Amino acid sequence: MSAGPFTELLYTLLDTVTDVLPIALTIFGFQLLVLRKPIPRLGRVLAGFVYVLVGLAFFLEGLELALFPLGKLMAAQLTDPAFIANVTHHVTAFNWWDYYWVYLFAFAIGFSTTIAEPSLLAVAIKAHQVSAGSIGVMGLRVAVAIGVAIGIALGTFRIVTGTPLHWYIITGYVVVVVQTYFAPRIIIALAYDSGGVTTSTVTVPLVAALGLGLASTVPGRSALLDGFGLIAFASLFPMMTVMAYAQLSEWRARRASQSH
Amino acid sequence: MEKFKHLLAPLLSSARDLMPIVVVIAFFQIGVLRQPIPNLGEIALGTLFVMIGLAMFVRGLEMGLFPIGESMAYAFARKGSLSWLLLFAFALGFGTTVAEPALIAVADEAAEVAAVGKMIEDTPEARESYADGLRVTVALSVGFAILVGVLRIIRGWPIHYLIIAGYIGVIIMTGFAPPEIIGIAYDSGGVTTSTITVPLVTALGVGLASSIKGRNPMIDGFGLIAFASLTPMIFVMGYGMVI
Numbered sequence: 001m002s003a004g005p006f007t008e009l010l011y012t013l014l015d016t017v018t019d020v021l022p023i024a025l026t027i028f029g030f031q032l033l034v035l036r037k038p039i040p041r042l043g044r045v046l047a048g049f050v051y052v053l054v055g056l057a058f059f060l061e062g063l064e065l066a067l068f069p070l071g072k073l074m075a076a077q078l079t080d081p082a083f084i085a086n087v088t089h090h091v092t093a094f095n096w097w098d099y100y101w102v103y104l105f106a107f108a109i110g111f112s113t114t115i116a117e118p119s120l121l122a123v124a125i126k127a128h129q130v131s132a133g134s135i136g137v138m139g140l141r142v143a144v145a146i147g148v149a150i151g152i153a154l155g156t157f158r159i160v161t162g163t164p165l166h167w168y169i170i171t172g173y174v175v176v177v178v179q180t181y182f183a184p185r186i187i188i189a190l191a192y193d194s195g196g197v198t199t200s201t202v203t204v205p206l207v208a209a210l211g212l213g214l215a216s217t218v219p220g221r222s223a224l225l226d227g228f229g230l231i232a233f234a235s236l237f238p239m240m241t242v243m244a245y246a247q248l249s250e251w252r253a254r255r256a257s258q259s260h
Numbered sequence: 261m262e263k264f265k266h267l268l269a270p271l272l273s274s275a276r277d278l279m280p281i282v283v284v285i286a287f288f289q290i291g292v293l294r295q296p297i298p299n300l301g302e303i304a305l306g307t308l309f310v311m312i313g314l315a316m317f318v319r320g321l322e323m324g325l326f327p328i329g330e331s332m333a334y335a336f337a338r339k340g341s342l343s344w345l346l347l348f349a350f351a352l353g354f355g356t357t358v359a360e361p362a363l364i365a366v367a368d369e370a371a372e373v374a375a376v377g378k379m380i381e382d383t384p385e386a387r388e389s390y391a392d393g394l395r396v397t398v399a400l401s402v403g404f405a406i407l408v409g410v411l412r413i414i415r416g417w418p419i420h421y422l423i424i425a426g427y428i429g430v431i432i433m434t435g436f437a438p439p440e441i442i443g444i445a446y447d448s449g450g451v452t453t454s455t456i457t458v459p460l461v462t463a464l465g466v467g468l469a470s471s472i473k474g475r476n477p478m479i480d481g482f483g484l485i486a487f488a489s490l491t492p493m494i495f496v497m498g499y500g501m502v503i
Contacts (some may be wrong), residue, residue, distance in 0.1 A: 005305060015361075020456055022355035027328060027460075030348050035335045039328065048324020051316045056455060059313030066306025070285060070297070077293055105288055112280030116310075118317050119458035121277070123485075125321070126462050130477045165443055166434045173427045180420045189419045189482035196489030197458050199450035202281075204362055225373070228443030235450040235489060 005065055012064075013057035020053060059118065060201060067202070071109065072209040078105050079213040096160050099218075103153045106210060110152035110234060113202040114145035123197050127190050135190070143245035144194045147238030152207055155233035159214045162221060165229040172236040179243045187246035194242045195235040204231060270315035278310060321459050329463025337471035342414070346407050352461065353406035353488060358399035362451040367391040367398075370444045370496070377440040379503065394499055401495035402452055402488045406461065409484040413468045416475060419483040426490035433497040441500030448496045449489040458485060 031039055039045055077083055084098050114120060124137045158168060180188055199207070207230045215227035289297050297303065336345040357363060371380070371387040371394070380386045412422060434442060453461075461484045469481035 005302070005309075009309070019359055019361065019454070022359050023352070023456060023460065026348070026351045026355045027332065030344075030351070031332065031335075034344050034348070035332070035339060037335055040331055041327065045324045045328050048320045048322070048327070050324075051320025052324055052456065053320075055313045055316030055318075055320055057313070058309045059317060062306040062309025062311075062313055064306070065309060066303040067281065067285070067310070069299075070289070070303070074285070074288055074293065078288070083293070101288075101292055105284075105292075108284040108288070109281075112284045115280050116277045116314070118314060119453070119455045121314075121318065122321050122325075122455075122459040123462055123482075125318070126326070126459070126466060127478075127482070130466055130481065165446060166431075169446060170431055170434075173431070177420070177424055177427065186476075186478050189479060189486070192419060192423055192486030193462070193482045193484070196450065196453050196485040200362075200453070200455050200458070204451055225440060225443065228369075228447050230447075231450040232443075232446035 005061065008064070009057060009061045012061045013054065016053050016056050016060070020049075024049070056118075056201075063202060063205075068205055071206045074105070075206065075210040076213045078102050079210070079217045081217055096157065099156070099160050099214075102156050102160070102210075102214065106156040107149045107153040109206055109210070110203070111145045111149035113206060114148040114198055115141055117198060117200050117202050119197045119200045120144055120194070123190075123193060131186070135187075139245065140190075140194070140242065143241045144198055144238040147194075147241035148198050148203065148234045150241070151233035151235075151237035152210075152230055154237075155230040156210065156214055158229065158233075159211060159221060159226050160218055162218075162226065165232070169232060169236060172240070176236070176239050176243075179240060179247075182247065183243040184246050184250050187243060191239050191242035191246070195239045198238050199231050199234050203234065207231060207234065270318060271311055274311045274314035274318075277314060278307065282307070317455075325456070325459040326463045329460045330467035333464050333467025334471050337468060345414075346410060349406045349410040349464075350403040352403075352457075352464070354399045354403035356454060356457040356460075357402040357452050358395060360452060360454050360457075362454070363395055363398055363448070364391075366444060366448050366451055367394045370394055370441065370448075370500075373440050373444060374500075374503070377438070379438065379440070379500070390503065393503070394496065397495050397499045398448060398452060398492045401491040405488040405491040406484055409465070409487045410468065412483070412487075413465060413475065413480050414472060416480060419480075419486070422483075422487055423490065426487065426494070429494045430490070430497075433494050433501075437497035437500050441497060445493050445496035445500065449493045452492050453485055453488055461485060461488070 078101055087101065120141060124140045127135045127140060128137045158165065211230040212227040215221045289295055336348065368391050371391040374380045374390055375382040375387055380390050408422065412419065437445065465484045466477045466481035469475040469477040
């Protein structure tokens with residue numbers, strides 16, 4: 001690294017500002033030209049935008065410094081055939097079970113990065129407000145994180161075994177649709193949303209490294225063709241776990257009211 | 261002292277959010293891979309940055325992104341012009357997606373797959389035009405998704421009809437799309453919604469649902485993101501078939 005972390009921070013801030021420009025243009029353009037009304041508490045809103053920009057720059061630069069190099073290195077090391085041979089004590093012809101550390105790592109990293117995901121935090125805060133507190137911020141995040149963890153672990157299993165991606169996804173869709181008819185109505189839209197928000201700044205780079213590392217070292221897989229699909233898994237399973245979370249809360253509430 | 265507490269509390273809660281990652285990384289590095297943790301100083305500084313960043317982001321959400329999303333939703337509802345609202349929805353979806361860094365990365369990977377799979381010529385120009393075309397396609401699909409999603413909130417259509425229709429679309433397209441593109445198409449759904457788009461779009465949806473009579477913000481307000489992560493899959497597979 002040629003520049004110090006603080007110079008890098010400035011570059012990240014510039015990048016974030018560039019990313020936000022089209023959004024800001026859309027918002028302020030419509031506000032001025034179409035709605036033609038002053039924005040309520042404009043100063044505070046602008047300060048909020050500055051907070052978001054500077055906050056994201058710090059966040060991304062911090063990830064780049066602390067998490068990504070180590071996480072990507074670990075993903076590469078855990079999928080390295082030499083490491084697998086070392087823990088399994090046989091040199092060739094690995095079967096799918098020999099990759100158990102990979103599955104465990106996939107599960108753990110999926111769970112932990114989701115808890116730190118800022119866009120999920122945003123949706124959880126909003127859902128907490130809108131539901132008048134009946135949906136807990138942490139409860140929702142843990143439910144989503146378990147979904148991502150299961151999704152990514154199963155996704156690494158799929159890469160190791162080389163089974164077609166679309167069968168998993170289609171089966172997942174069927175489960176989601178069936179569950180929709182049994183889950184409380186209030187949770188459905190939120191559950192669907194949690195599929196899309198989970199995979200963002202923290203999770204995607206690490207998970208992509210894991211997928212590509214795995215696909216390029218497992219014999220018979222190609223990084224180009226088999227390295228993808230983990231993100232799709234990570235967006236599918238949270239829908240199931242969030243609906244399950246609501247079903248479980250409902251069931252417990254019903255049982256509690258019956259026992260009184 | 262009170263002021264100090266006010267500053268400390270968000271930092272502590274972001275520290276708590278980061279704990280799982282620290283535990284996982286430390287366990288695998290020391291316990292499984294049996295290696296020391298390199299560059300401890302840099303990692304400590306980075307972790308501090310992430311904590312500060314997350315705390316500031318949450319503060320900015322509540323001051324800026326949530327209020328603007330909601331106040332625009334109320335203003336559009338009062339203005340009563342559906343076409344302007346739909347145009348805004350489309351512009352927001354398109355504008356936030358077309359410059360999304362994660363999408364740019366996915367589009368470049370897709371161009372590489374297409375070049376290796378001999379779907380396009382293997383030259384830098386052919387790859388670039390393929391990647392640019394793909395990016396615009398995905399951005400159009402997200403714009404379309406937010407537009408339809410907003411229309412759904414106004415009309416009160418149940419979300420699962422839209423989602424099930426989308427699933428059927430994905431499954432049908434999977435049968436016809438070139439196999440090389442399917443993995444990327446499935447992944448593209450998850451990466452298009454960025455950290456700034458999500459709070460804005462959520463606030464817009466919830467704001468609309470609370471300002472329209474007979475809509476429930478929980479049932480009708482959420483769901484925009486869900487649809488916006490579904491349409492890119494269909495459009496990317498379509499793009500792979502046409503090109």
